[in-house]
Amino acid sequence: MVGDSMTRATIYEVAARAGVSIATVSRVINGYDSIRPATREQVMLAIEQLGFVPNSSARGLSGGSQNIIRLVFKRSQTEDSFELVQESLLFTDAIIRGVERTCGKRGYSLLLGGVDDDNLDGKIDQMVANCDGLILLDRTLKERLVPTVAKRIPTVLLAGSGRSRSAVTVMVENHDSTVQVATHLIEDHRFSRLAFLAGFANSPDSMKRRDAFVDTAQQLGASVESGAGWYSDYTSLGAVRVINERLATGAEMPEAIACANDQAAIGAIHALTQAGLRVPEDIAVTGFDDISMARHMTPALTTVHQPVEELGSVAAEVLIDQAISQRKPVMQNIVLPTRFVIRESCGCKE
Amino acid sequence: MVGDSMTRATIYEVAARAGVSIATVSRVINGYDSIRPATREQVMLAIEQLGFVPNSSARGLSGGSQNIIRLVFKRSQTEDSFELVQESLLFTDAIIRGVERTCGKRGYSLLLGGVDDDNLDGKIDQMVANCDGLILLDRTLKERLVPTVAKRIPTVLLAGSGRSRSAVTVMVENHDSTVQVATHLIEDHRFSRLAFLAGFANSPDSMKRRDAFVDTAQQLGASVESGAGWYSDYTSLGAVRVINERLATGAEMPEAIACANDQAAIGAIHALTQAGLRVPEDIAVTGFDDISMARHMTPALTTVHQPVEELGSVAAEVLIDQAISQRKPVMQNIVLPTRFVIRESCGCKE
């Protein structure tokens, strides 16, 4: 039942054993329906007995599908700053899981394509090779290069700005849930002086969340600090820095700080606590993501749950089912719902 | 400077442009030294102008390396129990990062091969296919199947029992660091009644840690609870269950609980706190792993730092450099050092 020698069986051996031609074997493998059931049986049996697995290289060469999709993400440059790396990649990890799961179900393999900050453009040819489709993580490739790539190979953009007209985009809902956060802080907790701790200044997700937060707050008559000092890099350490600088000004702190993601919220809480402020008694803090530790923290973090793993699995589904199978470029945006999760850090009792 | 059409340049076009044969181009690409400098120049120029990138499918087919290694791990079956999955995979995530990083440096791609609990054995042929080497995560494959696989393809075992004679094994140091934990609790904190909360009963890592802990404690004259009730599954929820059952007995609790991993420690602290016990004032708790949240917890977790990502990167290095390049099976065990990290949960002031 298992190929017992060291050499892998080829389609020729299968054909010989089944008493058919390699063309027939190929047809069986690829699910053609113009095959007599009896013949199919023969072939399937031979495949089973020989432990035959199609050679992916040969498939790729001859123009067929390799059943491989590649996930491209930016490998963080800062190897020394261990904590940063670890934290910033949690997101990627979850997405990888999602993509991998779907790939497994669909009989695809997942090729991980981390790229360093510098060699992005030059590696396009490399990326396109050896796979049937591409999943590009947000901000991995310069916007202008996306159409180039998408033209050459089925491509799905993940958690991007959603503005690309050249490829399918899968992202999470940012606006409505952030409106809920702001509304909760202002109407339920009666806070009137708020702040929004943003992620990277050029992150579409962060921008959307900040805008939604600021707009809502202003509409409800609350003030929001969200200027130059309130940008960071999505990491805990970055948030600590922001908070400490804000504390150093000596000015009165806001009553609540909404953060663009959970890791920043964790850093913020840490810094505030170190400074002698109690969360949420003295100041409320909220996050965004709902990473696994959010519920285990003290106080448990009020945040917005994001289906990160699903983000990956949906991207893979779309890529495999539509772009690859149907062979036609599909332009659409898929927006996955998020969910506001009230815990303790906003001041609510659990 | 970039291939401008949709079709990639081939070695034939390069040869034509450089006025040489494809054989010469191939030699240049692969760094043969029997080439006249002038000729090499010509070829390099043509490659540059055409934006030529070797087709790796063709490379793989013609017998060369595909520059792909595959990481095989067990995809957890329990998709519904979300938290469990998330937690149990943190480890795999970090390892994936490490492997991926090294692969990138060496010009290799990483193929992710998650396997479901059921189809492990049957997928051997699949796993061996389409890659140059295999990294097997602990307990992915039944012990008896490892030699079979290792005979067919260069293989590295990760974090395993270290008993396999059939393949290189990379793992972390468990014994010495656990001895340090026990010694610290007993000699520095003067605890005499301890407990060890283990992981899976059949986990080599968990067993080594438990044995080291129990042995050391007994040598130093302390008592250790480590019987049937103290086994769990490496998860927080599992630890909660163990602690709650122990509390339900009504018997006096130990002064300190050492856990086989951080996630269990987190669960233990959670359960103890819920029961009105203070950590570390009433009872000390230690972990193992040093996951990123360990330092952010309250109390910060005293634990043993494990270089998880390095575990992956070292495995990849060994696989690529030795097994693949030298083409000869290398039998060796690599043990990566761990580091005892004292924080607060043991009762120390930070």
Add this chain to the structure above:
DNA sequence: TTGTACGCGTTATCAT
């Protein structure tokens, strides 16, 4: 429904 034969882009083995 099934078989034959060619091409995919490399590497490697011969020659030269």
Add this chain to the structure above:
DNA sequence: ATGATAACGCGTACAA
């Protein structure tokens, strides 16, 4: 030092 040319394993017209 370099050039022809044969594999490598598969998909797929084209034939039958």
